[in-house]
Amino acid sequence: MPKIKKHFDRFSQLVLPLSVLVLLLIINLFKGADYFKITMINGVLYGNIPNILFGASELVILSIGMTLVTAAARGQDISIGELGAISSAIFVQYVLNASEVTIWTILVGFLISCVAGIVLGAFNGILVSFFNVQPMVATLILFLGGRSIAFIIDGKVSPILANPISNQIGTVIPGIPIQTPIILTAVFIAIFAIILKTTNLRLYVEAVGINPNAARLNGINPKKVIFLTFLIMGVCSAVAGFIAVNKAGRHDSVNLLKFIMMDAILAVALGGNSLAGGKFSITGSIIGAYTIEVLNRTLLRLEVNPEAIKAFKAVFIIILMVIASPVVRAYAAKLLDKMKTISGSMRQTKGLNKAVVSMADSSVQKEE
Amino acid sequence: MQPEVILKMEGICKSFPGVKALDNVDFTLRKGEIHALMGENGAGKSTLIKILTGVYQKDAGQIYLDGKPVYFRSPEDAQNMGIGTVFQEIALCPNLTVAENMFIGRNRGVFVNWKQMNERAAEMLNSLGIPASPNQELSSCSIAVQQMIAIARAVDMDCRILILDEPTSSLDEDETRKLFALMRELKARGVGIVFITHFLDQVYEISDRITVLRNGKLIGEYPTVDLPQIELVAKMMGKALSDVSTIKKHEPSKSDDSVPVFEAIGLASAAGVKPFNFTIHKGEVNGFAGLLGSGRSESVRAIFAADKVTGGEVKINGQRAKIRMPLDAMKQGIGYLPEDRKSEGIIEELSVRDNIILALQVMKGFFKPLSRKQAEEFANQYVRLLDIKTPSLDTPIKSLSGGNQQKAILARWLLTHPQYLILDEPTRGIDVGTKVEIQKLVLKLAAEGMSLTFISSEIDEMLRVCSRMIVMKDREIVGELNGENLTEQNVMQMIAQGGE
Numbered sequence: 001m002p003k004i005k006k007h008f009d010r011f012s013q014l015v016l017p018l019s020v021l022v023l024l025l026i027i028n029l030f031k032g033a034d035y036f037k038i039t040m041i042n043g044v045l046y047g048n049i050p051n052i053l054f055g056a057s058e059l060v061i062l063s064i065g066m067t068l069v070t071a072a073a074r075g076q077d078i079s080i081g082e083l084g085a086i087s088s089a090i091f092v093q094y095v096l097n098a099s100e101v102t103i104w105t106i107l108v109g110f111l112i113s114c115v116a117g118i119v120l121g122a123f124n125g126i127l128v129s130f131f132n133v134q135p136m137v138a139t140l141i142l143f144l145g146g147r148s149i150a151f152i153i154d155g156k157v158s159p160i161l162a163n164p165i166s167n168q169i170g171t172v173i174p175g176i177p178i179q180t181p182i183i184l185t186a187v188f189i190a191i192f193a194i195i196l197k198t199t200n201l202r203l204y205v206e207a208v209g210i211n212p213n214a215a216r217l218n219g220i221n222p223k224k225v226i227f228l229t230f231l232i233m234g235v236c237s238a239v240a241g242f243i244a245v246n247k248a249g250r251h252d253s254v255n256l257l258k259f260i261m262m263d264a265i266l267a268v269a270l271g272g273n274s275l276a277g278g279k280f281s282i283t284g285s286i287i288g289a290y291t292i293e294v295l296n297r298t299l300l301r302l303e304v305n306p307e308a309i310k311a312f313k314a315v316f317i318i319i320l321m322v323i324a325s326p327v328v329r330a331y332a333a334k335l336l337d338k339m340k341t342i343s344g345s346m347r348q349t350k351g352l353n354k355a356v357v358s359m360a361d362s363s364v365q366k367e368e
Numbered sequence: 369m370q371p372e373v374i375l376k377m378e379g380i381c382k383s384f385p386g387v388k389a390l391d392n393v394d395f396t397l398r399k400g401e402i403h404a405l406m407g408e409n410g411a412g413k414s415t416l417i418k419i420l421t422g423v424y425q426k427d428a429g430q431i432y433l434d435g436k437p438v439y440f441r442s443p444e445d446a447q448n449m450g451i452g453t454v455f456q457e458i459a460l461c462p463n464l465t466v467a468e469n470m471f472i473g474r475n476r477g478v479f480v481n482w483k484q485m486n487e488r489a490a491e492m493l494n495s496l497g498i499p500a501s502p503n504q505e506l507s508s509c510s511i512a513v514q515q516m517i518a519i520a521r522a523v524d525m526d527c528r529i530l531i532l533d534e535p536t537s538s539l540d541e542d543e544t545r546k547l548f549a550l551m552r553e554l555k556a557r558g559v560g561i562v563f564i565t566h567f568l569d570q571v572y573e574i575s576d577r578i579t580v581l582r583n584g585k586l587i588g589e590y591p592t593v594d595l596p597q598i599e600l601v602a603k604m605m606g607k608a609l610s611d612v613s614t615i616k617k618h619e620p621s622k623s624d625d626s627v628p629v630f631e632a633i634g635l636a637s638a639a640g641v642k643p644f645n646f647t648i649h650k651g652e653v654n655g656f657a658g659l660l661g662s663g664r665s666e667s668v669r670a671i672f673a674a675d676k677v678t679g680g681e682v683k684i685n686g687q688r689a690k691i692r693m694p695l696d697a698m699k700q701g702i703g704y705l706p707e708d709r710k711s712e713g714i715i716e717e718l719s720v721r722d723n724i725i726l727a728l729q730v731m732k733g734f735f736k737p738l739s740r741k742q743a744e745e746f747a748n749q750y751v752r753l754l755d756i757k758t759p760s761l762d763t764p765i766k767s768l769s770g771g772n773q774q775k776a777i778l779a780r781w782l783l784t785h786p787q788y789l790i791l792d793e794p795t796r797g798i799d800v801g802t803k804v805e806i807q808k809l810v811l812k813l814a815a816e817g818m819s820l821t822f823i824s825s826e827i828d829e830m831l832r833v834c835s836r837m838i839v840m841k842d843r844e845i846v847g848e849l850n851g852e853n854l855t856e857q858n859v860m861q862m863i864a865q866g867g868e
Contacts, residue, residue, distance in 0.1 A: 200729060200737045203722060210715045217674055217704065217712055218780075219695035219730040279717050 013272035016324050017287040020270070024294045031301055044172045048297070050179060056293035057181040058084070058240040061188050062260060063267035063285040065236030068201075068229040071209040072222075073128055074277030075135025076265050077233050081257035082146025083120045084241030087113040087234075089153040091242055092161055092251045101163040114238045121234020122227070129226040143261075150253035160250040170246035181243050188239060189286065196282070205229060209277035263292050266317065272324070371398040373435075374560050375420075375529055380429035382415055389415040392429075393586045395579055397529060397560040402551060404563045404571045404592070407581035408604050408660055408825040413564055416581070417531055420562075421453050422446035452522025453531040460506055460518055466493070467502035470521045492520055496550055512543030516550055523554060530554060531562045536570060548574050566661040567842075568597055568864070580604055597864035601659070605827040605860070626650070627686040629819045630671070630702070630788050635680035637670035642844045643680060646671070648788060653810060653820045655830040657859050658840035664823055665707050666843065668790045671821075672697045672704035698731055703781035707792040707823075709770070713777045716766035720758045721747040723765045723776050728783045750779035754809070771802035778806070788819045795824060807833050827856055841866045 028035045028048070038047035062080050069077045091113035098105045120142060127138035169180050176183070196202055204225045207215040212222040240260075245251050269275055270291055271284025295316060299309045322328060375397040382390040390412045397403050407413050418424040420431070422440030431438050433449055440446045446453075460469045467489035489502035498516045500509050506517065515535055522530055532551075536544045551561060551574060563575055571578065571592070578595055580587040580603045587603050595603075628647040636643040641663040648654055656664035669675045671682075673691045682689050684700045691697045697704070706712035715723055724747045729738055738746070747761050754775045758768055765773055774794060781789055791810065795803040810820055810833050824830050830837065836850040839862040846866045849858055 198735070198737065200734050203718075203726070203729060203737070204734065206718060206722075207715050207726065210717050211711070213712045214706075214715050217672075217694050217706055218727045219693075219698045221693070221695075 013281050013284050014287060016272055016320070017270045017284055017291050020320060021287060021291045021294060024291065024298050028294075028298055028301060040177070043175070043177055044179065045177050050182065052290060052293050052297060053182045053185070054179045055297070056290050057185040058244050058257060059260060059263050059267060059293060060185050060286050060289040061236050061240045061243070062264040063271075063289040064189070064192055064282055065229075065233035066261075066264040066268050067271070067273060067280050067282050067285040068205055069135065069233050070265075070268050070273060070275055071277050071280035072205045072229040073135045073226045074209060075128070076261070076268075076275065077124060077139045077230065078136055078261045078265075079120075079124065079139040079142035079146055080233065080237045080240070080264060081260045082142050082150070083117055083234060083237035084244060084257045084260075085150040085253050086120060086142075086146055086153065086241075087116040087238035088241030088245040088256065089150040089251055089253060090116045092159050092245060093153060093155075095161065095163065095166070096159055101165060103165060106165050106169070110242055113242055114235055117234035117236075117238025117241070118231050119234070121230045121232070121237070124233070125227040125230030128230060129223040147253055150251075150256075154251055154253050158250050158252045158254075161245060162249065166246045167249065169243075170249060181247060184239075184243055192282065201228075202280075206279050210279070263289070267292055269324075270320065371400060373397070374399050374433065376432040376435075377416070377420065378430045378432070380416065380419060380431075381427045382412075382419060382424060383427055389584050390419070390426075391584045393581065393584070394589075395420075395586075396589065397562060398577075399528075399560055400555050400558045401577060402555055402561045402563055402575045404565070404575035404578045405581070406564075406571065406578055406600065406604055411581040411604070412584040413581055414533070415584075417453070417533060417562070417564070420446065421451060421531065450528040451531065452519075452527035452529070453533070454515065454518045454522055454535055455533045460514060460521075462505075462507035462514075464506060465503050466500050466506055466509065466517055469506050469517060470502075470524065492524060493517075496520055496523070496553060498550070510543065512539050512546055515539065515543075515547060519550060519554075523559065527559065529560045529562070531564075533564045534566070535563075536565055536567060544570065566659055568600065568659065571600075572597065598860050601860045601864050602856075604659070605825070628683070629685060631683040631686075632671060633681045633683075635667075635670050635682065636678045637666060637673075638676040638678050639666040639669060640843060641666035641670060644845050646838070646845075648819045648821065650787075650819055651814050651817050652836065653814045653822055653834050654836040654838060655834035656821065656823050656838050656840055657827065657830060658863060660825065662840040662863075663843035664840050665792050667840065667845075668704065668792055668821055668823065669706075672702055672790060674704060674706070695730065698727060698784065698786075701785075701787040703727070703784055703786035703789040705774075705777055705781060705789070705791045705794055707796070709774055709777065709796075714765045714773050717764050719762045720751070720756070720765050720768065720776055721761040724750055724779045724783060727780045731784060746783055747779075750776075750783060754779055754782075755805070769798075771798035774798055774806070775802065778809070782813075786818065788821075789813070790821045790823075792823045793825065794822070795826075795829060803829070827859060831856060831859075839863060 025035070035048050038045050038049060040046075062084075066077065066080065069075070091109045094109040094112055095101060095105055098109075124135075124139050124142065127133040127141075128135050131138075168174075169184075172179050204215075204220055207218070207220055208222045208225045215222055215225075240257060244257050248256065265275070267288035268285045270288030271281055271286070273280050273284060295313060296309070299312050300306075304312050373396055375395075377393070377395040380390050380393045380395070381388075393412065393416060395405075395416065405413050405416070415424065419426045420440075422443045422445050425441070431440070438449060440449075461472065464472065467486045470489050470492070471485050486502040493500055493502065496516070498513060498520060500513050500517060506514060509517065519530065519532070519535075535547060539547060551563075555561060563571070565571060575592050577589065578592055578600065579589045580600065582604060626649060628649050630646075630648050632644065632646040634643040634645065644667060646667070656667060658664045666675065670677060670680075671691075673693050673696060677692060682691050689696075689700050691700060691702075694704070710716075715726065718726075721743055725738060725743045728746070729743075732738070744761060750756070751758065751761070756768075756772050756775045756779065758772060758776075765776055768776065778791075778794065794806050798806075807829065810822055814820055822830060822833050831854065835854075836848065837854055837859055838845055839847045839849065839859060841863055847862045849855075849862070
């Protein structure tokens with residue numbers, strides 16, 4: 001019993017996004033039983049699942065950065081789409097100005113765009129950590145001005161990225177059965193897992209997000225930690241911008257990663273993370289990001305009118321947020337307590353019908 | 369002739385989970401009287417005030433206004449019955465005008481007669497002698513004037529009882545004098561004033577009567593003229609339990625020429641403590657005595673660089689050292705257990721394990737995380753050593769009891785093996801058993817060669833563990849006592865009189 005309880009404690013945060021994900025997948029299965037079918041076309045795997053993984057790559061990467069910013073700064077970065085647009089514009093310009101596009105050109109261009117992402121992240125980070133500007137207000141600046149900057153870098157056109165390597169990054173590399181953005185996302189997640197394992201990032205970020213005063217008195221510099229999360233957010237934005245622009249094949253500074261911060265914040269919230277900072281679960285945010293992608297595709301698949309999709313999504317999210325709210329949770333916990341005492345007294349007085357009792361118990365645990 | 373009693377609180381009890389905040393407390397306020405409510409932190413002053421103002425509901429007891437029993441269900445109830453409160457933090461809107469602040473939220477209806485409002489405000493400011501004009505923006509007034517405006521606002525609500533909670537803590541002497549003039553003016557009008565402050569001199573300057581609380585209990589009510597300062601201090605600090613007489617004080621075998629573990633010369637911090645000198649030797653336990661606000665916490669915070677250090681020099685084992693932030697102090701082998709466990713000690717949602725290893729982990733550095741196994745070993749070691757009662761190492765620290773939280777924070781610092789450990793109120797708000805355990809631990813550590821500073825509001829406790837006492841008053845060190853001179857009587861005398 002205590003072991004199960006511990007198990008549940010650790011994963012209770014993930015119950016909500018996972019159950020939503022499962023629910024959405026079931027809806028899709030009802031719509032057509034071949035939902036999970038994966039076909040091989042020209043040596044590459046296609047199907048609903050690969051499409052979801054492909055479509056959500058940028059969002060997943062951004063939600064990782066957003067999780068850290070939220071946890072440490074107790075606020076959100078709303079300029080991530082714009083950061084991605086600017087850094088990818090720089091990448092595109094570098095590639096277009098190169099005499100010959102090789103894998104090295106792409107790699108150097110990518111690294112330059114990452115540096116740009118870090119510089120932009122540093123701008124946000126300085127405002128938030130050293131000048132104590134509210135994260136949303138600080139990042140509002142680049143949110144408003146970012147696309148203009150990207151547009152100017154583009155030379156006021158939307159340049160086309162027509163080289164075979166970019167095409168391969170955006171779609172597939174011959175001989176590899178999985179689409180490249182999916183692989184890149186997996187690599188990014190793996191790198192992040194290693195960073196969390198080999199540094200104290202989690203401890204520092206959580207300590208600062210929960211109690212910056214106490215963190216400071218234990219030798220942690222909260223300003224530096226918050227600044228660092230914005231730098232990481234900058235890198236995440238640059239990587240997401242890189243994938244997005246290679247997918248699209250051209251740099252559209254107006255629409256690239258437009259309004260993606262809304263989905264990223266949502267992914268963080270769906271992942272069971274408090275938007276007021278503190279303890280965080282990156283796994284939760286990643287599942288949240290995929291869930292959002294599945295939700296988008298489900299609505300399309302259910303043939304919801306494209307104009308109405310956003311409204312449907314909004315309704316769905318409202319329901320989710322209400323279910324996840326502390327008010328409902330407290331109520332559920334109360335209900336649970338009652339059920340437990342009832343099942344407990346049943347066991348005591350009668351001692352029969354053990355099967356029923358244990359069933360009740362297991363349902364209680366499930367709800368936990 | 370006895371002046372008319374306007375407020376009588378009888379047998380007030382209030383419990384919070386695990387603490388009895390008020391135990392059968394009586395309080396009486398008379399017309400036209402300034403009544404000081406005194407007590408150290410946790411004595412129950414604020415709880416009593418919050419019950420009187422309807423913020424908390426009492427568990428037992430009765431409140432009488434003009435002899436009639438009354439019940440306050442909310443702060444509005446209390447306000448409507450003529451009880452005005454001005455808290456330490458001014459609860460006004462700085463960007464509104466003086467007049468708006470005085471009348472905000474008190475209009476019935478949507479429309480405001482601006483002219484009439486400004487006229488009335490001017491009239492009141494004038495009659496109370498407050499140097500402000502009605503259409504001036506509040507933020508352009510000094511803190512003292514803002515404080516007075518808050519009082520004027522409270523008074524205008526037909527208030528007969530005015531509660532001033534630490535109104536002078538952010539005022540300078542001149543401003544305080546102005547505030548006192550206003551208080552005397554109100555007193556002459558028959559308002560009963562409850563005055564809470566930690567400045568003893570001010571109590572004697574203005575109050576007519578003193579009620580002393582300690583640990584949620586009423587110690588007594590005294591006319592100010594009949595209670596000398598030293599007795600007041602004694603009553604506030606009180607006697608502690610006698611069952612701890614088994615503790616033996618450790619007298620360090622120090623020779624005066626040995627190099628001190630820590631030495632501060634002219635140390636000053638942004639928190640406003642006056643530059644001070646301080647030394648501590650190996651295996652010594654010393655204490656900072658003084659009332660709340662005397663600067664005892666600010667001094668040790670300056671040592672740890674918990675507040676911005678603004679001047680002075682620090683030597684560790686005779687070597688000059690630069691301590692500009694807590695991490696510097698930690699690297700020099702200094703540990704600091706802060707006074708306010710909740711806001712500066714524990715990281716609430718983090719596990720007991722993470723809370724224990726935090727300081728050690730930070731000292732090791734960002735890129736050298738302890739393995740989970742190591743962390744668990746360290747945490748387990750101290751959970752056993754200090755007998756920390758926790759369901760598991762993964763339990764968030766906030767769900768432990770106060771005493772166990774405190775032990776976990778102690779464990780955090782012991783794990784870093786400091787040569788000098790500062791404990792600011794380590795026993796506050798925790799049960800008696802744990803208190804004794806912590807005191808014993810302090811002496812054991814000192815016997816093993818650690819230097820410690822031990823601060824407590826309870827003087828008995830400090831006398832039990834400290835071999836040297838630094839006495840502070842009004843943010844200044846006024847003296848030092850050790851050996852045979854270190855007695856309760858002497859400490860109190862020094863606090864009351866400010867040195868020889």
